Amino acid sequence: MSGCSTTPAPPKREVSRTATPDAHPLAEAERIRIADELRSDLPCRDEDVWYDDMAFWDAMNGFDCFDPAGASFIRVYEHADSVAQVLQDWDGTLGTDRSVAFGSHWFVIGPRSAMPNLRSPRGAPQLESVSAANPMTPTQDYLTTCIRFGAAEAQRFVRDPEGRVPDRKQYSTLFPAVTRAVHRAVGDLDPAGVTAVPDAERLLAALSAAGPSIKEACVGAAEATAGDVDTFGEANDAGR
Amino acid sequence: MSTFTRTLGAVGVIGSFAFTVALVGAPASAAPAETIPVGTTVDDSFDPAAPTVVIGANGASRGSFCPDKAFTAVATMLNSGPGCNVIGTSNSTKVPYGWYKHRGNGSPCIWGKGFNSKRQPVWPALGCGAGRTTTVSWGNVAASKQIRGLAAVGWAGVQWN
Numbered sequence: 369m370s371g372c373s374t375t376p377a378p379p380k381r382e383v384s385r386t387a388t389p390d391a392h393p394l395a396e397a398e399r400i401r402i403a404d405e406l407r408s409d410l411p412c413r414d415e416d417v418w419y420d421d422m423a424f425w426d427a428m429n430g431f432d433c434f435d436p437a438g439a440s441f442i443r444v445y446e447h448a449d450s451v452a453q454v455l456q457d458w459d460g461t462l463g464t465d466r467s468v469a470f471g472s473h474w475f476v477i478g479p480r481s482a483m484p485n486l487r488s489p490r491g492a493p494q495l496e497s498v499s500a501a502n503p504m505t506p507t508q509d510y511l512t513t514c515i516r517f518g519a520a521e522a523q524r525f526v527r528d529p530e531g532r533v534p535d536r537k538q539y540s541t542l543f544p545a546v547t548r549a550v551h552r553a554v555g556d557l558d559p560a561g562v563t564a565v566p567d568a569e570r571l572l573a574a575l576s577a578a579g580p581s582i583k584e585a586c587v588g589a590a591e592a593t594a595g596d597v598d599t600f601g602e603a604n605d606a607g608r
Numbered sequence: 609m610s611t612f613t614r615t616l617g618a619v620g621v622i623g624s625f626a627f628t629v630a631l632v633g634a635p636a637s638a639a640p641a642e643t644i645p646v647g648t649t650v651d652d653s654f655d656p657a658a659p660t661v662v663i664g665a666n667g668a669s670r671g672s673f674c675p676d677k678a679f680t681a682v683a684t685m686l687n688s689g690p691g692c693n694v695i696g697t698s699n700s701t702k703v704p705y706g707w708y709k710h711r712g713n714g715s716p717c718i719w720g721k722g723f724n725s726k727r728q729p730v731w732p733a734l735g736c737g738a739g740r741t742t743t744v745s746w747g748n749v750a751a752s753k754q755i756r757g758l759a760a761v762g763w764a765g766v767q768w769n
Contacts, residue, residue: 423730423731432726439726441726457728457729458728459652460649460650460651460652460727460749460751461649461726461727461728463649509685510685513685513719513731516719516730516731517733520732520733534735534736535717535733535735535736535737538715538717538736538737538760539717539736541760541761542717542758542760569724569725569726
């Protein structure tokens, strides 16, 4: 052991992803089972598997189903609160052609005609309504922005692995060590599985297997930047 | 307790019926009204009273003049107020965003609202630094433009459109 003294690293602030502890977080195996059960009731000629949500902080498993009867989107989240938070985004897309069904940790958006066939997954019954969405906490908002950055960088990296990372310095300050984690996680994927996907959004599904690793890096970045960067979204109408 | 079902009833508006929007800023004598095509998804951010631009698949646009808006980026992620409305008339419509920093000591990173092919809002990066002009996917959606952003250090006054 050398005699050099080292300055101890400042204690990292623990980052809690959830505002309140979820009494029943769903493990990955459970999420996959529920997603599989929901998928078996929907028209699904072709499908993309989602191993994580690449635009939202919480862990997710699901499917995009493509069929002449219409597309269906199956999402099963680790935390129950996420259902209402994510559905806010889909709000404007529902209407005469599409409807939604949901349970405590899951939802399905699909053609109205397919919904009557949807049975409740074992242990996760369909609900008539879900509670109003809680606003995202500052940490959830940071992690959501971080995974969206990670998803964009993963797509860019697949297309141009030798290319320059745009705005690398700024993003490295906002999301320390995440760019490296993205490259490592994408490098660990089966290259044939990602390079052959021509469509940008289907590519994102193929890259979603890297989601959990990228999100882990995002949690580390949130701890490293705690107090410096706060991505809590608020209205900003300067000069309007 | 309020429910999601009720929320949907309140804000979920779908363009299954064509309706018209006055193009704010157009000469009064012309005062054209724009029809939102049947089948367009109308996001709840769409404000019929705000300036409206119609953009087709090839990027050709018509409609109101959209003035620059001000936004301040600080170390906290902030959302801008709504910008112009855009009515995308094709699934392949892309919407232009432009922004530039005009004051402050920080280097902002900016994201802009768009929509993916599932008609779900997405927030692709519009870049960091001094400014950028780029397009984002929008599709067959009527909604208002919006940006969000932050500066890791310092602050930056941004004009955007």
